[in-house]
Amino acid sequence: MYAVAIDGPAGAGKSTISRAVAQKIGFLYVDTGALYRAVAYDMLENEIDPADISAVCERLGSITVRFGYENGEQQIYLNGNNITGKIRTPQISAAASAVSAIREVRQFLFAQQQDIARENHIIMDGRDIGTVVLPNAQVKIYLTAAVEERARRRFAELQEKGIPADFNEVLADVKTRDENDMNRPVAPLRRAPDAVLVDTSCLDFDQSVQAVLSVIKEKIGQGIK
Ligand code: DC
Numbered sequence: 001m002y003a004v005a006i007d008g009p010a011g012a013g014k015s016t017i018s019r020a021v022a023q024k025i026g027f028l029y030v031d032t033g034a035l036y037r038a039v040a041y042d043m044l045e046n047e048i049d050p051a052d053i054s055a056v057c058e059r060l061g062s063i064t065v066r067f068g069y070e071n072g073e074q075q076i077y078l079n080g081n082n083i084t085g086k087i088r089t090p091q092i093s094a095a096a097s098a099v100s101a102i103r104e105v106r107q108f109l110f111a112q113q114q115d116i117a118r119e120n121h122i123i124m125d126g127r128d129i130g131t132v133v134l135p136n137a138q139v140k141i142y143l144t145a146a147v148e149e150r151a152r153r154r155f156a157e158l159q160e161k162g163i164p165a166d167f168n169e170v171l172a173d174v175k176t177r178d179e180n181d182m183n184r185p186v187a188p189l190r191r192a193p194d195a196v197l198v199d200t201s202c203l204d205f206d207q208s209v210q211a212v213l214s215v216i217k218e219k220i221g222q223g224i225k
Contacts, residue, residue, distance in 0.1 A: 002121045004123040005130035007143070009144055010150070018125045018212075021123060021212050021213055030122050033125070034067075037087035038076050042079075051098045053104075066112065114133065141196050147171070151174045154170050
């Protein structure tokens with residue numbers, strides 16, 4: 001099986017770019033952030049503080065989180081219920097960031113990520129895919145963009161949705177998330193030594209997709225359509 005691991009900070013465009021590339025080469029796209037979001041969703045539903053390590057760990061024993069696919073689109077199931085449409089709120093983003101720093105949560109979600117990679121050609125995105133989850137992936141990419149550019153994209157997205165926002169606040173949020181992801185003791189966001197750096201600061205969406213595709217073709221050209 002072929003595995004493409006894509007890691008990088010929030011707002012670099014990992015999921016949209018990975019999804020488009022996966023479709024082009026016929027690989028399964030796996031968004032691992034959805035697993036952390038599912039755990040976060042469960043904690044909030046049960047009024048558990050996502051930063052309370054012992055309460056979160058105790059609750060893990062009562063839940064199952066599973067991937068599924070419907071018409072090629074990833075779905076996420078919590079205790080058998082499809083919660084895919086409920087995990088993209090700002091509250092869940094913040095709670096996912098908190099639970100993702102807990103070692104037991106990462107261990108709890110580890111096997112599913114490895115299992116899906118064992119059975120499919122995949123493009124998997126996250127923060128620790130090339131470093132921890134799939135250290136033997138044939139292709140590793142560290143996808144990033146300058147912090148101001150990531151904040152500018154996020155700000156534009158909010159404006160498009162009609163959500164009032166202040167650019168400096170958005171920039172501060174992006175910086176805080178970078179801090180959390182890069183400095184947590186367990187599986188911090190790092191570029192794997194063998195990951196190819198793709199910086200999308202000066203690339204538009206199509207150029208970013210092409211840049212990722214060309215890294216993949218260079219590494220496993222014979223394995224893709
Ligand atoms: O990519 P995302 O925003 O959906 O991720 C949600 C949170 O989960 C984010 O704070 C980082 C964390 N995460 C992680 O720690 N490891 C991963 N492989 C994927 C996401």
